[in-house]
Amino acid sequence: MIRAHKSVFILFPTEEQLKKETLFTTLPKYFAGLRLIKIADFDLIGCGGTHVQNTAEVQGIAFTQTKEHKKGMTLHFTCGNRLFQQFENNQKQLATLTKATQVPITDLTTFFKEQQEKIDTYQQRLATYQVQTLITTAKEIAPNFVYSEATTVNVKELQQAACKLAEIYPLALICTATKSDDTLRYHLTCLKENSKLPIGQLIKLSNQKFGGRGGGSALKGDGTLPYNQKEAWLHFLQD
Structure with missing residues:
Protein backbone atom coordinates (compact mmCIF):
# COMPACT_ATOMS: atom_id res chain seq x y z
CA MET A 1 0.00 0.00 0.00
CA ILE A 2 2.93 2.36 0.63
CA ARG A 3 4.45 1.60 -2.75
CA ALA A 4 1.04 1.96 -4.45
CA HIS A 5 1.15 5.74 -3.82
CA LYS A 6 -2.54 5.79 -2.77
CA SER A 7 -4.08 9.23 -2.29
CA VAL A 8 -5.38 10.16 1.16
CA PHE A 9 -8.54 12.29 1.42
CA ILE A 10 -10.15 14.16 4.31
CA LEU A 11 -13.96 14.04 4.14
CA PHE A 12 -16.77 15.73 6.05
CA PRO A 13 -19.68 13.74 4.56
CA THR A 14 -23.40 14.33 4.82
CA GLU A 15 -25.71 11.54 5.91
CA GLU A 16 -26.57 10.77 2.28
CA GLN A 17 -22.89 10.60 1.32
CA LEU A 18 -22.23 8.25 4.21
CA LYS A 19 -24.84 5.82 2.94
CA LYS A 20 -23.06 5.68 -0.43
CA GLU A 21 -19.70 4.72 1.08
CA THR A 22 -19.18 1.04 0.35
CA LEU A 23 -16.09 0.67 2.57
CA PHE A 24 -18.21 0.79 5.72
CA THR A 25 -19.31 -2.56 7.12
CA THR A 26 -21.55 -0.72 9.59
CA LEU A 27 -22.63 2.89 9.20
CA PRO A 28 -21.75 5.29 12.06
CA LYS A 29 -24.59 6.12 14.45
CA TYR A 30 -23.95 9.84 13.95
CA PHE A 31 -22.63 11.92 11.06
CA ALA A 32 -22.81 15.63 11.96
CA GLY A 33 -19.25 17.02 11.83
CA LEU A 34 -17.80 13.55 11.34
CA ARG A 35 -14.25 13.71 9.95
CA LEU A 36 -13.26 10.75 7.81
CA ILE A 37 -9.90 9.75 6.43
CA LYS A 38 -10.12 7.81 3.18
CA ILE A 39 -7.24 6.00 1.46
CA ALA A 40 -8.49 5.63 -2.11
CA ASP A 41 -10.33 2.27 -2.36
CA PHE A 42 -8.45 0.74 0.59
CA ASP A 43 -9.66 2.18 3.91
CA LEU A 44 -12.11 4.57 5.48
CA ILE A 45 -12.02 5.55 9.15
CA GLY A 46 -13.03 8.37 11.44
CA CYS A 47 -9.98 10.22 12.75
CA GLY A 48 -9.07 13.73 13.91
CA GLY A 49 -5.30 13.38 13.60
CA THR A 50 -2.66 14.58 11.13
CA HIS A 51 -2.31 12.59 7.91
CA VAL A 52 -0.07 12.36 4.86
CA GLN A 53 -1.39 13.29 1.43
CA ASN A 54 -0.53 9.90 -0.04
CA THR A 55 0.71 6.58 1.31
CA ALA A 56 4.15 6.93 -0.29
CA GLU A 57 5.01 9.66 2.24
CA VAL A 58 5.04 7.00 4.97
CA GLN A 59 8.18 5.59 3.23
CA GLY A 60 8.28 2.44 5.37
CA ILE A 61 6.97 0.86 8.57
CA ALA A 62 8.87 -1.29 11.06
CA PHE A 63 7.26 -2.98 14.05
CA THR A 64 9.66 -2.58 16.97
CA GLN A 65 7.80 -4.28 19.81
CA THR A 66 4.67 -6.25 20.62
CA LYS A 67 2.99 -6.55 24.01
CA GLU A 68 0.30 -9.12 24.64
CA HIS A 69 -2.36 -8.53 27.28
CA LYS A 70 -5.81 -9.83 28.17
CA LYS A 71 -7.65 -7.49 25.81
CA GLY A 72 -5.40 -8.16 22.82
CA MET A 73 -2.02 -6.92 21.69
CA THR A 74 -0.28 -3.53 21.61
CA LEU A 75 1.94 -2.91 18.58
CA HIS A 76 4.81 -0.41 18.66
CA PHE A 77 6.09 0.82 15.31
CA THR A 78 8.13 3.54 13.68
CA CYS A 79 7.91 4.94 10.18
CA GLY A 80 9.07 7.71 7.84
CA ASN A 81 12.26 9.61 8.66
CA ARG A 82 12.28 8.21 12.20
CA LEU A 83 12.54 4.71 10.76
CA PHE A 84 15.67 5.57 8.79
CA GLN A 85 17.19 7.44 11.73
CA GLN A 86 16.59 4.41 13.94
CA PHE A 87 18.09 2.12 11.31
CA GLU A 88 21.19 4.32 11.12
CA ASN A 89 21.57 4.34 14.92
CA ASN A 90 21.13 0.57 15.06
CA GLN A 91 23.78 0.08 12.38
CA LYS A 92 26.24 2.21 14.35
CA GLN A 93 25.60 0.18 17.50
CA LEU A 94 26.02 -3.08 15.60
CA ALA A 95 29.29 -1.82 14.13
CA THR A 96 30.53 -0.97 17.62
CA LEU A 97 29.56 -4.42 18.91
CA THR A 98 31.19 -6.30 16.04
CA LYS A 99 34.39 -4.30 16.51
CA ALA A 100 34.46 -4.90 20.27
CA THR A 101 33.65 -8.61 20.08
CA GLN A 102 35.39 -9.40 16.78
CA VAL A 103 32.25 -11.32 15.83
CA PRO A 104 30.29 -10.87 12.55
CA ILE A 105 26.78 -9.37 12.79
CA THR A 106 25.23 -12.68 11.77
CA ASP A 107 26.85 -14.43 14.77
CA LEU A 108 26.16 -11.79 17.44
CA THR A 109 23.00 -13.47 18.77
CA THR A 110 24.78 -16.79 19.27
CA PHE A 111 27.79 -15.04 20.79
CA PHE A 112 25.79 -13.16 23.41
CA LYS A 113 23.70 -16.24 24.19
CA GLU A 114 26.90 -18.18 24.92
CA GLN A 115 28.22 -15.31 27.05
CA GLN A 116 25.00 -15.22 29.08
CA GLU A 117 25.22 -18.98 29.65
CA LYS A 118 28.76 -18.51 30.97
CA ILE A 119 27.62 -15.70 33.26
CA ASP A 120 24.79 -17.87 34.59
CA THR A 121 27.26 -20.70 35.28
CA TYR A 122 29.65 -18.38 37.14
CA GLN A 123 26.78 -16.89 39.14
CA GLN A 124 25.66 -20.37 40.20
CA ARG A 125 29.22 -21.24 41.26
CA LEU A 126 29.49 -17.97 43.18
CA ALA A 127 26.17 -18.63 44.91
CA THR A 128 27.36 -22.10 45.94
CA TYR A 129 30.60 -20.59 47.25
CA GLN A 130 28.74 -17.89 49.21
CA VAL A 131 26.47 -20.45 50.84
CA GLN A 132 29.46 -22.63 51.75
CA THR A 133 31.28 -19.61 53.18
CA LEU A 134 28.33 -18.82 55.44
CA ILE A 135 28.27 -22.41 56.65
CA THR A 136 32.00 -22.78 57.32
CA GLU A 157 21.71 -17.58 49.62
CA LEU A 158 21.12 -16.44 53.22
CA GLN A 159 18.08 -18.71 53.36
CA GLN A 160 19.88 -21.69 51.83
CA ALA A 161 22.80 -21.40 54.24
CA ALA A 162 20.50 -21.00 57.24
CA CYS A 163 18.55 -24.10 56.22
CA LYS A 164 21.74 -26.21 56.10
CA LEU A 165 23.02 -24.75 59.37
CA ALA A 166 19.73 -25.69 61.03
CA GLU A 167 20.47 -29.31 60.15
CA ILE A 168 23.87 -29.01 61.85
CA TYR A 169 22.47 -27.15 64.88
CA PRO A 170 18.90 -28.52 65.19
CA LEU A 171 18.22 -26.87 68.57
CA ALA A 172 19.65 -23.44 67.73
CA LEU A 173 18.29 -20.17 66.41
CA ILE A 174 20.17 -19.61 63.15
CA CYS A 175 20.99 -16.12 61.84
CA THR A 176 22.71 -15.58 58.49
CA ALA A 177 23.47 -12.00 57.47
CA THR A 178 25.21 -9.74 54.98
CA LYS A 179 26.12 -6.06 54.84
CA SER A 180 24.55 -4.00 52.07
CA ASP A 181 25.78 -0.38 52.15
CA ASP A 182 24.87 0.76 55.67
CA THR A 183 22.26 -1.96 56.17
CA LEU A 184 22.41 -5.41 57.75
CA ARG A 185 20.21 -7.87 55.84
CA TYR A 186 19.47 -11.05 57.74
CA HIS A 187 17.53 -14.31 57.77
CA LEU A 188 16.42 -16.10 60.93
CA THR A 189 15.35 -19.73 61.10
CA CYS A 190 14.95 -22.60 63.56
CA LEU A 191 13.67 -26.15 63.32
CA LYS A 192 11.60 -25.97 66.49
CA GLU A 193 9.15 -23.19 67.25
CA ASN A 194 9.68 -21.12 70.37
CA SER A 195 6.17 -20.90 71.80
CA LYS A 196 7.02 -17.82 73.87
CA LEU A 197 8.60 -15.82 71.05
CA PRO A 198 8.10 -17.08 67.46
CA ILE A 199 10.52 -15.71 64.88
CA GLY A 200 7.92 -13.49 63.23
CA GLN A 201 7.24 -11.84 66.59
CA LEU A 202 10.99 -11.61 67.28
CA ILE A 203 11.51 -9.69 64.03
CA LYS A 204 8.58 -7.41 64.87
CA LEU A 205 10.20 -6.53 68.20
CA SER A 206 13.54 -5.98 66.43
CA ASN A 207 11.87 -3.55 64.06
CA GLN A 208 10.46 -1.53 66.92
CA LYS A 209 13.66 -1.53 68.96
CA PHE A 210 16.28 -1.02 66.22
CA GLY A 211 14.41 0.75 63.41
CA GLY A 212 14.38 -2.30 61.17
CA ARG A 213 12.01 -3.81 58.63
CA GLY A 214 10.86 -7.31 57.88
CA GLY A 215 8.64 -10.13 59.02
CA GLY A 216 8.13 -13.85 58.99
CA SER A 217 6.39 -16.92 60.33
CA ALA A 218 6.89 -18.87 63.52
CA LEU A 219 9.94 -20.73 62.16
CA LYS A 220 11.64 -18.30 59.78
CA GLY A 221 11.76 -14.71 58.56
CA ASP A 222 13.78 -11.98 56.84
CA GLY A 223 14.60 -8.45 57.80
CA THR A 224 16.93 -5.45 57.67
CA LEU A 225 18.25 -2.92 60.18
CA PRO A 226 20.88 -0.16 60.28
CA TYR A 227 24.32 -1.77 60.34
CA ASN A 228 25.46 0.39 63.24
CA GLN A 229 22.79 -1.38 65.35
CA LYS A 230 24.26 -4.82 64.63
CA GLU A 231 26.07 -5.45 67.94
CA ALA A 232 23.17 -4.26 70.09
CA TRP A 233 20.79 -6.38 67.99
CA LEU A 234 22.95 -9.49 68.41
CA HIS A 235 22.96 -9.02 72.20
CA PHE A 236 19.17 -8.64 72.03
CA LEU A 237 18.87 -11.96 70.16
CA GLN A 238 21.20 -13.71 72.60
CA ASP A 239 19.12 -12.50 75.55
Whole structure:
Protein backbone atom coordinates (compact mmCIF):
# COMPACT_ATOMS: atom_id res chain seq x y z
CA MET A 1 0.00 0.00 0.00
CA ILE A 2 2.93 2.36 0.63
CA ARG A 3 4.45 1.60 -2.75
CA ALA A 4 1.04 1.96 -4.45
CA HIS A 5 1.15 5.74 -3.82
CA LYS A 6 -2.54 5.79 -2.77
CA SER A 7 -4.08 9.23 -2.29
CA VAL A 8 -5.38 10.16 1.16
CA PHE A 9 -8.54 12.29 1.42
CA ILE A 10 -10.15 14.16 4.31
CA LEU A 11 -13.96 14.04 4.14
CA PHE A 12 -16.77 15.73 6.05
CA PRO A 13 -19.68 13.74 4.56
CA THR A 14 -23.40 14.33 4.82
CA GLU A 15 -25.71 11.54 5.91
CA GLU A 16 -26.57 10.77 2.28
CA GLN A 17 -22.89 10.60 1.32
CA LEU A 18 -22.23 8.25 4.21
CA LYS A 19 -24.84 5.82 2.94
CA LYS A 20 -23.06 5.68 -0.43
CA GLU A 21 -19.70 4.72 1.08
CA THR A 22 -19.18 1.04 0.35
CA LEU A 23 -16.09 0.67 2.57
CA PHE A 24 -18.21 0.79 5.72
CA THR A 25 -19.31 -2.56 7.12
CA THR A 26 -21.55 -0.72 9.59
CA LEU A 27 -22.63 2.89 9.20
CA PRO A 28 -21.75 5.29 12.06
CA LYS A 29 -24.59 6.12 14.45
CA TYR A 30 -23.95 9.84 13.95
CA PHE A 31 -22.63 11.92 11.06
CA ALA A 32 -22.81 15.63 11.96
CA GLY A 33 -19.25 17.02 11.83
CA LEU A 34 -17.80 13.55 11.34
CA ARG A 35 -14.25 13.71 9.95
CA LEU A 36 -13.26 10.75 7.81
CA ILE A 37 -9.90 9.75 6.43
CA LYS A 38 -10.12 7.81 3.18
CA ILE A 39 -7.24 6.00 1.46
CA ALA A 40 -8.49 5.63 -2.11
CA ASP A 41 -10.33 2.27 -2.36
CA PHE A 42 -8.45 0.74 0.59
CA ASP A 43 -9.66 2.18 3.91
CA LEU A 44 -12.11 4.57 5.48
CA ILE A 45 -12.02 5.55 9.15
CA GLY A 46 -13.03 8.37 11.44
CA CYS A 47 -9.98 10.22 12.75
CA GLY A 48 -9.07 13.73 13.91
CA GLY A 49 -5.30 13.38 13.60
CA THR A 50 -2.66 14.58 11.13
CA HIS A 51 -2.31 12.59 7.91
CA VAL A 52 -0.07 12.36 4.86
CA GLN A 53 -1.39 13.29 1.43
CA ASN A 54 -0.53 9.90 -0.04
CA THR A 55 0.71 6.58 1.31
CA ALA A 56 4.15 6.93 -0.29
CA GLU A 57 5.01 9.66 2.24
CA VAL A 58 5.04 7.00 4.97
CA GLN A 59 8.18 5.59 3.23
CA GLY A 60 8.28 2.44 5.37
CA ILE A 61 6.97 0.86 8.57
CA ALA A 62 8.87 -1.29 11.06
CA PHE A 63 7.26 -2.98 14.05
CA THR A 64 9.66 -2.58 16.97
CA GLN A 65 7.80 -4.28 19.81
CA THR A 66 4.67 -6.25 20.62
CA LYS A 67 2.99 -6.55 24.01
CA GLU A 68 0.30 -9.12 24.64
CA HIS A 69 -2.36 -8.53 27.28
CA LYS A 70 -5.81 -9.83 28.17
CA LYS A 71 -7.65 -7.49 25.81
CA GLY A 72 -5.40 -8.16 22.82
CA MET A 73 -2.02 -6.92 21.69
CA THR A 74 -0.28 -3.53 21.61
CA LEU A 75 1.94 -2.91 18.58
CA HIS A 76 4.81 -0.41 18.66
CA PHE A 77 6.09 0.82 15.31
CA THR A 78 8.13 3.54 13.68
CA CYS A 79 7.91 4.94 10.18
CA GLY A 80 9.07 7.71 7.84
CA ASN A 81 12.26 9.61 8.66
CA ARG A 82 12.28 8.21 12.20
CA LEU A 83 12.54 4.71 10.76
CA PHE A 84 15.67 5.57 8.79
CA GLN A 85 17.19 7.44 11.73
CA GLN A 86 16.59 4.41 13.94
CA PHE A 87 18.09 2.12 11.31
CA GLU A 88 21.19 4.32 11.12
CA ASN A 89 21.57 4.34 14.92
CA ASN A 90 21.13 0.57 15.06
CA GLN A 91 23.78 0.08 12.38
CA LYS A 92 26.24 2.21 14.35
CA GLN A 93 25.60 0.18 17.50
CA LEU A 94 26.02 -3.08 15.60
CA ALA A 95 29.29 -1.82 14.13
CA THR A 96 30.53 -0.97 17.62
CA LEU A 97 29.56 -4.42 18.91
CA THR A 98 31.19 -6.30 16.04
CA LYS A 99 34.39 -4.30 16.51
CA ALA A 100 34.46 -4.90 20.27
CA THR A 101 33.65 -8.61 20.08
CA GLN A 102 35.39 -9.40 16.78
CA VAL A 103 32.25 -11.32 15.83
CA PRO A 104 30.29 -10.87 12.55
CA ILE A 105 26.78 -9.37 12.79
CA THR A 106 25.23 -12.68 11.77
CA ASP A 107 26.85 -14.43 14.77
CA LEU A 108 26.16 -11.79 17.44
CA THR A 109 23.00 -13.47 18.77
CA THR A 110 24.78 -16.79 19.27
CA PHE A 111 27.79 -15.04 20.79
CA PHE A 112 25.79 -13.16 23.41
CA LYS A 113 23.70 -16.24 24.19
CA GLU A 114 26.90 -18.18 24.92
CA GLN A 115 28.22 -15.31 27.05
CA GLN A 116 25.00 -15.22 29.08
CA GLU A 117 25.22 -18.98 29.65
CA LYS A 118 28.76 -18.51 30.97
CA ILE A 119 27.62 -15.70 33.26
CA ASP A 120 24.79 -17.87 34.59
CA THR A 121 27.26 -20.70 35.28
CA TYR A 122 29.65 -18.38 37.14
CA GLN A 123 26.78 -16.89 39.14
CA GLN A 124 25.66 -20.37 40.20
CA ARG A 125 29.22 -21.24 41.26
CA LEU A 126 29.49 -17.97 43.18
CA ALA A 127 26.17 -18.63 44.91
CA THR A 128 27.36 -22.10 45.94
CA TYR A 129 30.60 -20.59 47.25
CA GLN A 130 28.74 -17.89 49.21
CA VAL A 131 26.47 -20.45 50.84
CA GLN A 132 29.46 -22.63 51.75
CA THR A 133 31.28 -19.61 53.18
CA LEU A 134 28.33 -18.82 55.44
CA ILE A 135 28.27 -22.41 56.65
CA THR A 136 32.00 -22.78 57.32
CA THR A 137 32.34 -19.41 59.09
CA ALA A 138 29.25 -19.84 61.28
CA LYS A 139 29.83 -19.60 65.04
CA GLU A 140 27.73 -20.47 68.04
CA ILE A 141 28.19 -17.10 69.75
CA ALA A 142 25.82 -18.08 72.55
CA PRO A 143 24.15 -21.32 73.64
CA ASN A 144 21.73 -22.34 70.88
CA PHE A 145 22.39 -19.17 68.88
CA VAL A 146 24.43 -19.49 65.66
CA TYR A 147 25.49 -16.45 63.65
CA SER A 148 27.22 -16.17 60.26
CA GLU A 149 27.94 -13.11 58.11
CA ALA A 150 29.41 -12.78 54.61
CA THR A 151 29.68 -10.02 52.02
CA THR A 152 27.68 -9.63 48.79
CA VAL A 153 25.19 -12.38 49.60
CA ASN A 154 21.59 -12.25 48.42
CA VAL A 155 18.48 -13.26 50.37
CA LYS A 156 18.14 -16.64 48.66
CA GLU A 157 21.71 -17.58 49.62
CA LEU A 158 21.12 -16.44 53.22
CA GLN A 159 18.08 -18.71 53.36
CA GLN A 160 19.88 -21.69 51.83
CA ALA A 161 22.80 -21.40 54.24
CA ALA A 162 20.50 -21.00 57.24
CA CYS A 163 18.55 -24.10 56.22
CA LYS A 164 21.74 -26.21 56.10
CA LEU A 165 23.02 -24.75 59.37
CA ALA A 166 19.73 -25.69 61.03
CA GLU A 167 20.47 -29.31 60.15
CA ILE A 168 23.87 -29.01 61.85
CA TYR A 169 22.47 -27.15 64.88
CA PRO A 170 18.90 -28.52 65.19
CA LEU A 171 18.22 -26.87 68.57
CA ALA A 172 19.65 -23.44 67.73
CA LEU A 173 18.29 -20.17 66.41
CA ILE A 174 20.17 -19.61 63.15
CA CYS A 175 20.99 -16.12 61.84
CA THR A 176 22.71 -15.58 58.49
CA ALA A 177 23.47 -12.00 57.47
CA THR A 178 25.21 -9.74 54.98
CA LYS A 179 26.12 -6.06 54.84
CA SER A 180 24.55 -4.00 52.07
CA ASP A 181 25.78 -0.38 52.15
CA ASP A 182 24.87 0.76 55.67
CA THR A 183 22.26 -1.96 56.17
CA LEU A 184 22.41 -5.41 57.75
CA ARG A 185 20.21 -7.87 55.84
CA TYR A 186 19.47 -11.05 57.74
CA HIS A 187 17.53 -14.31 57.77
CA LEU A 188 16.42 -16.10 60.93
CA THR A 189 15.35 -19.73 61.10
CA CYS A 190 14.95 -22.60 63.56
CA LEU A 191 13.67 -26.15 63.32
CA LYS A 192 11.60 -25.97 66.49
CA GLU A 193 9.15 -23.19 67.25
CA ASN A 194 9.68 -21.12 70.37
CA SER A 195 6.17 -20.90 71.80
CA LYS A 196 7.02 -17.82 73.87
CA LEU A 197 8.60 -15.82 71.05
CA PRO A 198 8.10 -17.08 67.46
CA ILE A 199 10.52 -15.71 64.88
CA GLY A 200 7.92 -13.49 63.23
CA GLN A 201 7.24 -11.84 66.59
CA LEU A 202 10.99 -11.61 67.28
CA ILE A 203 11.51 -9.69 64.03
CA LYS A 204 8.58 -7.41 64.87
CA LEU A 205 10.20 -6.53 68.20
CA SER A 206 13.54 -5.98 66.43
CA ASN A 207 11.87 -3.55 64.06
CA GLN A 208 10.46 -1.53 66.92
CA LYS A 209 13.66 -1.53 68.96
CA PHE A 210 16.28 -1.02 66.22
CA GLY A 211 14.41 0.75 63.41
CA GLY A 212 14.38 -2.30 61.17
CA ARG A 213 12.01 -3.81 58.63
CA GLY A 214 10.86 -7.31 57.88
CA GLY A 215 8.64 -10.13 59.02
CA GLY A 216 8.13 -13.85 58.99
CA SER A 217 6.39 -16.92 60.33
CA ALA A 218 6.89 -18.87 63.52
CA LEU A 219 9.94 -20.73 62.16
CA LYS A 220 11.64 -18.30 59.78
CA GLY A 221 11.76 -14.71 58.56
CA ASP A 222 13.78 -11.98 56.84
CA GLY A 223 14.60 -8.45 57.80
CA THR A 224 16.93 -5.45 57.67
CA LEU A 225 18.25 -2.92 60.18
CA PRO A 226 20.88 -0.16 60.28
CA TYR A 227 24.32 -1.77 60.34
CA ASN A 228 25.46 0.39 63.24
CA GLN A 229 22.79 -1.38 65.35
CA LYS A 230 24.26 -4.82 64.63
CA GLU A 231 26.07 -5.45 67.94
CA ALA A 232 23.17 -4.26 70.09
CA TRP A 233 20.79 -6.38 67.99
CA LEU A 234 22.95 -9.49 68.41
CA HIS A 235 22.96 -9.02 72.20
CA PHE A 236 19.17 -8.64 72.03
CA LEU A 237 18.87 -11.96 70.16
CA GLN A 238 21.20 -13.71 72.60
CA ASP A 239 19.12 -12.50 75.55
